[in-house]
Amino acid sequence: MSDAVHGYKPAAAAERRFALLLLAPSLALIFVSTVLPVIYLVWTSFQHEDLSMPYLNGFDGLANYTTMLGDGQFWNALALSAIYTGSTVVLQVAIGLGLALAISQVQQGQGLTRLVAILPVVLAPVVVGLFFRTLILTPTFGVFDYFTQLVGLGSHNWLGDPGLALISVIAIHTWQWTPFAFLVFLAALASLPADIYEAARMDRASAFRRFWHITLPLLRPAIMIVAILRITVALSAFAALYAATGGGPGTATEILNLYAYRISFSELQIGYGAALAFTLMIITLVISFLLFRLRRAR
């Protein structure tokens, strides 16, 4: 027995070493492609790095972060990020859940519904942005504008009016990603145990009470996962928004991600842009962490 134990330890250690050896390339790749860029981002955020004034470049401590606190456009972009993320996620969950509940009751044609539903999700966001900008929402000539004129609501500058532009980009994001929530909820609904519903029906629980007291609590993990995934994606949304409005008109749809891009690549203030990007990363991580905690709480 003792021989076996003595023999086992070196074998386990060797196995661990071998496992590490096998993992090493993947770990190295993750380190190089993910960890190193983040470290570089953090380092850059403490630098004054401005391509148009290279003679001033150097370590700048927390200057970029103090600039951020006094930058009105940063707070405006942050508020727009909150509105954009909050409204798109709520709409996706609400519409996705409603559709899933409705479709789950239909036995015929669910496969086709899933196929159609997945189409917007597989489109590249930049294509979606251009599609809406050029074909759907163009004043006078766009398909949507044509219908609003037809029903007497008149022609509107959907992406050129500051008020309408924000609503339009929220609608575009919701259109593209609601099917994702719908598909997750449809799968989650299919896995719910039928006996609980049968017992509730025997107790004469109404449809609303069955939904409120059974379906919703059982769907909670799926809802939380959808919310977490959609929040992280909405906070870092870029391509569709950039293609549809470029953050405009003016700064009406310039969420934090687009603002960080503008500062870094159009204004060439790389250091300040890095500070904005890192701040966005921290906000995303904190929200995700809190939601994960909330998911585990009950």
Add this chain to the structure above:
Amino acid sequence: MPSSEGGVRHAVPMIRRRSLLRSAAAASAGALALPAILESPVRGAETALAPYLEARIDWQMAKGERVHVAIIPTIFYAGWKKLASEFETLTGINVTFEEIPPGLIRNKTVLDLSSKTGTYSTHFADPMYYPLYAANDWVEPIAEYLNNPKLTDPAWYNAADLIPAWVAANSYHGKLYGIPFDGEATVQVYRTDLYSAHGLKPADTLEQYAGNAAALTDAAHRIWGAAVRGFPGPGQNMYIYPSIYLEFGGHWIDQNGKITVNGPAAEAAVEWYVNLDRKYAPPGVQNWNWPELADGFSQGVLASYIDGSSGAPVVVDPSRSHVIGKVGFARWPKGPSGRRVASIWNWGFPINKALSQRARYATWLFMVWSSCRATQERTALNPPEGTVFRVGVNRMSLLQSPGFAKLAERIGTNFLKAVSDSILHDTDPDWRPRVPQWPAVGEIMSVALQQALVGQATPKQALDGAQQRIDQVMRGGPAKP
């Protein structure tokens, strides 16, 4: 072999004396004709290359190199791209083009230059970016190439013939950083038929221009009086606004060297700009850049616009224009200060410093070939079959040539005079603040202008906000280091 394998041995023809003699005769005739057959394409190529072979340089000095060029997508560069195969024959250098939309080409090329990846050997460079390139030492001073007899035959190339205003625009602190390839001046483009019907003349002042627009706008019949670029960007709405600002008496840099974008002159200029696009331009003009303006005009919904003269091929393109024969041109209207200020614009070619010396030579040869008189004439006035003409010739001798005058007649009323007068009299290299910080200054101003245009801020609020941000970017320092 097939006969034995396929079991068709009988199919092999028998060789007879007569057929042998016939074949021999045919082969002899072919052999005699061969030099002539081979010679014709060679002679054709030689004819096409003849103007370049007059240059006393070794075109083959960088044979085998590759030149990758970032350009913007537009129909009037198709002829030049088509002729690039001749350059490849002439030099043995492989040329590839990458088309990047105007709104992105600056970002992509700056990324390439700053990361020193050497992706683009050269690119269509915005003249406003040379101070940035020079400050970072990203591109080569052109003089080293222009004054090297191994690389340039000065008599044949004749650099003095390049349009002086464009050479000035591509220079910074006295050094030339980009060779002008294609350019323009901003001019009024108007519908002669509509103007005549309303008894109007092309505007001499900004006030008259807005008045003409008011008289012509008839939204119910889908006619809008005038428009200028609304799309935000340093090369988009900030391509038009600087002329208005200077015409209203504005100055970009004050006596202390500080960039100034607000104040009464700026507010009046923005008011005029916002008023014109809001009242008299088609809906959606906030997102219109020059291609949309040219398309709107050629579709007949726009009675006039002020923009670059090089959009002319679009407005007179028979395949898409409904206004051919009804197009007139005039200089920028004068502002309240009495000045006319046209843009000073050209796409120039810089040399990427991240390249090896041999690749830089290859790039220079491509630049010489593209900007020399022969190529300019062949791509502008006599474009290859199936391509459209180009009006942004880079040489005074071509601008003032009978060939260009003939082309100008085809384009529309007063085109030649409007363009020539604008280039010669209305351009000012400092029509925008030529500082390394221009990308940030231009970007901030472009956003402020659009905020004012869409009503997100009043002109004063937008300009004061922009001034504050520009002060922050400049860190309170002077515009020029």
